[in-house]
Amino acid sequence: MIKFINVDKIYPNGFQALKNINLEINDGEFVAIIGLSGAGKSTLLRAINKMHPISKGEVYVNGQEVSKLEGESLRMMRRNIGMIFQSFNLVKRSSVFKNVLAGRVAYHSTFKTLLGLFPLRDKKIALEALDKMGILEKAYVRADQLSGGQQQRVALARALAQEPNIILADEPVASLDPVTTLSVMDDFARINKDYKITIVANMHHVDLALKYAHRIVGIKNGEIIFDGPVSAVTESKLIEIYGRKLTSDDILGE
């Protein structure tokens, strides 16, 4: 479970990215966070695994207060949370397998991981993660040889290799073409359903969010102004979240 209690985030330059956020996300949910760029979606997501520390309030993940964690305990918390990025963040020169194996580094000593001495079990976990994403045959190909959709699947496999119970996705399909976008979103839906992994995704495209997520969190100027199931989302709510009528930029279309 993820829980925000009265969370504020003020950046060093004085910009307040989050204002009094209260949010509870239960295990197994698929939550889409929508809003304009700059509304605070990314900051909210990164507050969960303390990639961005918060300024005030409390964030709990699986009962632990994240803002209090540091060093080793922070890393132990992070290894249970997969993260997906807009630009995939793979080491392009390394093989797909090595990229996925990177998801296992927090489980072993620094010495062993630097020498690549992973137990057989971990190598199997990595290969199985690739298999779950349907790209097992690409295991020993360099990551930059793959298409954008395949690279995002490698990133998903890396997250799965962590054996996480939460996956955070920051604009996971924003660098993909419309067709690939749908298949990668299908992957997220499948991961959520089959492995009961909580998914929290920042989405720019409203129609995608409505199609794939169970619950929508609308954020504007750092505040949550809508939080409810997809069925409760109305046109007027969306206009409120976006501060204007939706344009074609806000919709992927099919």
Place this chain on the structure above:
Amino acid sequence: MAKMYTLSNGKVVTEPGNKSIIYLVIVLAITSFFMLFIPIDWKAINFRNAGFILGQLFTPTSGQTYRDYFAFIVSTPVLNALLETIRLSFGGTLIGALASVPLAVLSARNIVKKPWIYQTARAIMNFIRTIPMFVIAVVAIFFLGYGILPGIAAIAIFTFGIMTKMVYETIETIDMGPVEALDACGANKVKAVGYAVFPQVLPIYLGYFIYCFEINVRSSVILGFIGAGGIGIILYNNVGYRYDRVGGVILLLFVVVVFIQSITRYVRGKLQ
């Protein structure tokens, strides 16, 4: 100076002033400071001498043929000395390049966020880079004795300085996305460097290694002059006396450097 454009809708756009004339004046001032007041003793200049020695370098000495000229180049003492130069250059480059890795990581601002750490690391690097290789070699001979060992030490320390600088500058240009991903996986700093930084830097690092090796083969010649090993001793013994032999050694070094460069090209091609 500043150009202004009035658009049809009445808006006015001001072009920023062109500063290139100011820069030109500054460049000219700096250049003239360095170049204009070099004392020249016109009587001492003798282009004939230059031509004479150049001719001597690449022709056999009187009473000898080109056969003798090339026989010297491939004679056992010369080739042994060359082998020694290559060995001490390679050994020194390898040690220096390996030792530079930790300091380079500590000097990189995008990896080490604490200013006092990377500033200290850079201060150490800059201090080492200030010491001329010649001085390092003299000191090394003082406690290692004559021979190849002080040569290796001098080249290792010299290489350590330049490799640290080149590698940390390379680290600062990498894509930080993978580092962020490793952080999010729960990797510690060392793991993130090993998995996200090294793979990105490695091909460039190997390129720098070969580049340093090539520089060191040439610059290590000076080490022979002071007894720190290598082919320099043969140059030292023949300068001012047998210019044909000096020229022969220069040709030999030229061949070696070209050979190393062709390896560089091959390896770079493989690493892309």
